[in-house]
Amino acid sequence: MSLASLDHLSIRFGDREVLSNINVQIEAGARVGLVGESGSGKSLTALSLMNLLPESAEASGALQLNFGQAAKIDATQLGEDLPFPYRGAQIGMVFQEPMTALNPLMRIGDQIGEVLALHRPDLNTKAHIGQLLEEVDLRADMHRRYPHELSGGQRQRVGLAMALAGEPELLIADEPTSALDMITQRGVIDLIKRIASARQMGLLFISHDLGAVAALCDQIYVLEKGKLVEHGDSQAILRNPQQPYTKRLVAAAKPTKRPEFKRPAQRVPLLEIDGLTRQFKQKRYFWQSPDITTAVDQVSFALHSGETLGLVGPSGCGKTSLSRMVAGLDPAQGGSVQFDGHRFGHGVGPIPVAARREISMVFQDPFGSFDPRMRMQDALLEPLHLMPELSAAQKQERVHEAVQRVGLSIDMLHRYPHAFSGGQRQRLAIARAMVLKPKLMILDEPVSALDVSIRGDVLALLHDLQEKYGMAYLFISHDLDVVRAVTDRVMVMDHGKIVEHGKVEDVFDHPQAAITKKLLDARLSI
Amino acid sequence: MVGYLIQRLLGVALTLLVAAALIFFLLDVLPGDPARFMLGINASDEALNALRQQLGLDQPAFVRFGQWLMGLFTGDLGMSASQRAPIAELILERMQLSLPLAFGALLLSTLIGLPLGIFAAQNQGKFGDAGLMGLAQIGIAIPNFWFAMLLVVVFAVTLKWLPPGGFVPWAENPTAAFRALILPTIALALPQAAILARVMRTSLVDVARQDFIRTARAKGLSKNQALWRHGVRNALLPVMTIMGLQFAFLIAGTIIVENVFYLPGLGRLIFTAISARDLFVVRSALLVLVGLVVIIMFLVDLLYALVDPRLKKRAGN
Structure with missing residues (x-):
């Protein structure tokens, strides 16, 4: 009998069925991956195993749990009133958001001790908490720290230590690494794998990232819009997917290089960066001299029209600070930018309006980058105030053209942002960047928040737009496979400096800098 | 934490000084002559001038402001004209x-x-x-x-x-x-x-x-x-x-x-x-009220730093 199983589980919110009749088995000691895109019902599946479904959810079907003693739970009984002694004890859970999943006002040692006090009061000692911290590769003396004194990866390890404290037989991990950078993600995945085998725990690992699932799981369940479409051995499924949906997912996880197009020969680069430096000054008290942090340290590079330049590096290396200076959003403390005949930067002055309208940015978060109370129509018109010479009709024309270019229809424009999906919003963000017909687009992780199947479409769109309009792209990403597929040249940044640059194939196939090798090693591919 | 306290206390002192200046100069531009009010409408110019001199009203405003501030420290805020008491x-x-x-x-x-x-x-x-x-x-x-x-x-x-x-x-x-x-x-x-x-x-x-x-x-x-x-x-x-x-x-x-x-x-x-129209009383009593509010806000800030470790760090743990 399996450790845990879901039999014919369905979940509905009112009339809307979000999970239909799914069956999942987790054997003792098995590592099971649950894969699907956003909205497929992955997280609800996990929450039903924890009896933590939202109050408005109505479940049917059954849960079978076999922790020493078999128990069959009618899913319709799930809720606050159902006694559920397994939560935190036989079943532990780790969540996605490392920044918010811990109580900010409580020391991490106390947060781990709380689990022990509930389920293993005999083990609630400082020494045991130290052991748990060491098991997740933290130092035992970190128990007095508060969450804000830890990095994202460290917090996720604390979350893992809390889930392990009750000595679970089943560990549920819901996208535990999706918010972490590549190197940290690899570390956490390896850690979970190591601990799961050392403790012989069953693992239910939920992710949209097939690479992470391939690295960790021996079985895979694939969910599409609340229905189970395929399950079986993970290697078999990833090598040879049977269902069209799984095939699409697998194909999208391996982005392919776009065909090159002819670019006119240029003697002068569109963008030339010379010794650009960004420093942050921080002082605690007004009578102290400030601490200076150098986020970007004397960076120089050039970019031609129609070219895509990749920028990669670990989180905090200065990628975003650099891109904001190039766009003229932040002042530079050293160096200057030469762009299309304009010059700005340290000692030269702020970006001239004529240059500003030639540079657009697209950001990572398709949810946060639109004002929720502004219709799309107005959000897309907004950048055009930089072009007062256009008439209202011409501006409208621009917006319509941009929206059609990104594959959406004009009659959607009266809607508010919430009425669009994540992929549509990112298309609209690109449309907003396009209305000015800029010469340079800065793309800061433009596809990181998107599901893999949509990611391919957006990348293809960017490629087509570049071919048609000859824009230059500065493409920032932590996903090396995507960077390899879409860029011509790549720069690797670490601690504010460009440590390596060149043709993307040369850099990725023959990395020289230590950080490049580390980034490439951390890659999880299927 | 000590640095944080010093910085906050300096802030409190500065706030109070600004509040005192605002109260003083706003009341000062109001029409009405305290000396005239004390002596009544029929008082002679001589008596008025003598009283003005006695009350220091003939001095320039910033000198009187300084005297008032000194009085706040020494506890000598002058006499109330209407109540005839310190x-x-x-x-x-x-x-x-x-x-x-x-x-x-x-x-x-x-x-x-x-x-x-x-x-x-x-x-x-x-x-x-x-x-x-x-x-x-x-x-x-x-x-x-x-x-x-x-x-x-x-x-x-x-x-x-x-x-x-x-x-x-x-x-x-x-x-x-x-x-x-x-x-x-x-x-x-x-x-x-x-x-x-x-x-x-x-x-x-x-x-x-x-x-x-x-x-x-x-x-x-x-x-x-x-x-x-x-x-x-x-x-x-x-x-x-x-x-x-x-x-x-x-x-x-x-x-x-x-x-x-x-x-x-x-x-x-x-x-x-x-x-x-006893403006001498009004300005001192007002400042006491302002002081109470400023002190409460200061205590709330301190409490904040104690409860929230994220602030304590910024406050120099």
Whole structure:
């Protein structure tokens, strides 16, 4: 009998069925991956195993749990009133958001001790908490720290230590690494794998990232819009997917290089960066001299029209600070930018309006980058105030053209942002960047928040737009496979400096800098 | 932490100095001559000039401002023209009433407001929540002078449990002094409690949606355990800010409530001094009120730094 199983589980919110009749088995000691895109019902599946479904959810079907003693739970009984002694004890859970999943006002040692006090009061000692911290590769003396004194990866390890404290037989991990950078993600995945085998725990690992699932799981369940479409051995499924949906997912996880197009020969680069430096000054008290942090340290590079330049590096290396200076959003403390005949930067002055309208940015978060109370129509018109010479009709024309270019229809424009999906919003963000017909687009992780199947479409769109309009792209990403597929040249940044640059194939196939090798090693591919 | 304290205390001193300057110069440009007021309309120019000289009114404004500031330190604030008594003594005497009233109301509103807010949040969307929040809405809408009169009619006039007004100094009869303050404190506290209950409820409902509450539940805590252990303390952070801001309104409220209950407090002192154009009293008493509010805000900031480790770090742990 399996450790845990879901039999014919369905979940509905009112009339809307979000999970239909799914069956999942987790054997003792098995590592099971649950894969699907956003909205497929992955997280609800996990929450039903924890009896933590939202109050408005109505479940049917059954849960079978076999922790020493078999128990069959009618899913319709799930809720606050159902006694559920397994939560935190036989079943532990780790969540996605490392920044918010811990109580900010409580020391991490106390947060781990709380689990022990509930389920293993005999083990609630400082020494045991130290052991748990060491098991997740933290130092035992970190128990007095508060969450804000830890990095994202460290917090996720604390979350893992809390889930392990009750000595679970089943560990549920819901996208535990999706918010972490590549190197940290690899570390956490390896850690979970190591601990799961050392403790012989069953693992239910939920992710949209097939690479992470391939690295960790021996079985895979694939969910599409609340229905189970395929399950079986993970290697078999990833090598040879049977269902069209799984095939699409697998194909999208391996982005392919776009065909090159002819670019006119240029003697002068569109963008030339010379010794650009960004420093942050921080002082605690007004009578102290400030601490200076150098986020970007004397960076120089050039970019031609129609070219895509990749920028990669670990989180905090200065990628975003650099891109904001190039766009003229932040002042530079050293160096200057030469762009299309304009010059700005340290000692030269702020970006001239004529240059500003030639540079657009697209950001990572398709949810946060639109004002929720502004219709799309107005959000897309907004950048055009930089072009007062256009008439209202011409501006409208621009917006319509941009929206059609990104594959959406004009009659959607009266809607508010919430009425669009994540992929549509990112298309609209690109449309907003396009209305000015800029010469340079800065793309800061433009596809990181998107599901893999949509990611391919957006990348293809960017490629087509570049071919048609000859824009230059500065493409920032932590996903090396995507960077390899879409860029011509790549720069690797670490601690504010460009440590390596060149043709993307040369850099990725023959990395020289230590950080490049580390980034490439951390890659999880299927 | 010491550096943080020094920085904050310097801030307090600067705020008070700016407030003192504003009060002084705003009152100074008001029409009206204190000397003329003291001596009456029929006084001769000579007598007026002599008095002006005696009061230092012939000096330039910034010199008088300096003298006033010095007086604040030495406790010599001059004489009240209307009450014929030293201003410092008047203020100290009135504070015996106004301080217990304001702090008592702050305490009472906290003791009522916070538990009700927590209860409402725990029962979010249910009958208890809706009922309490309805009551709170009424509590906020009712003007406190009307509520004060209602209390007098019920508890003083009809039931005769408590005195309808007036005050006996603490030194003479502490019990009577305490009894005299009960109704005014309630009148002042309840509308504030209603606001606090609403703010506490909203804040806790917000916190209950946070990821770390879900984490706490995944540990095996029940919904209420998770709310009490992890929710309430986090929810208190924004509530503390509101409490500090509310204190300013409490102080303003004492002026109205003291009038209804005929209490010789700081509020009434200012009120009568304004009517009597006794601007020397007004400026000093006002500064005392401003000082109280600034000190409360300072204490709230300190409390914040103690409760929230994220601030403690910035404050130099």
